[in-house]
Amino acid sequence: TLVMVTHEMRFAREVCDELVFMHQGRIHERGAPAELFAAQRTPELAAFIGG
Numbered sequence: 001t002l003v004m005v006t007h008e009m010r011f012a013r014e015v016c017d018e019l020v021f022m023h024q025g026r027i028h029e030r031g032a033p034a035e036l037f038a039a040q041r042t043p044e045l046a047a048f049i050g051g
Contacts, residue, residue, distance in 0.1 A: 009049050013037060021045045 006012055012019055013033045021029040021036065023044040029036055040046040 021048070023048075 004012075004016075016033055019029075019031065019033050019036055020027055021042075021044070023042075028042045029040070029045050036045065037049065040049070
């Protein structure tokens with residue numbers, strides 16, 4: 001297990017099996033990178049990845 005903190009979403013998408021998106025100290029979304037990038041459930045993640 002490796003926990004990595006990054007703002008480089010392209011890198012995270014390529015190397016991670018699971019992503020956890022946090023905003024203001026709280027978990028907003030969690031899942032496989034393909035799922036999170038395809039359909040963001042929160043406006044915070046959409047804004048962060050430019051969607």
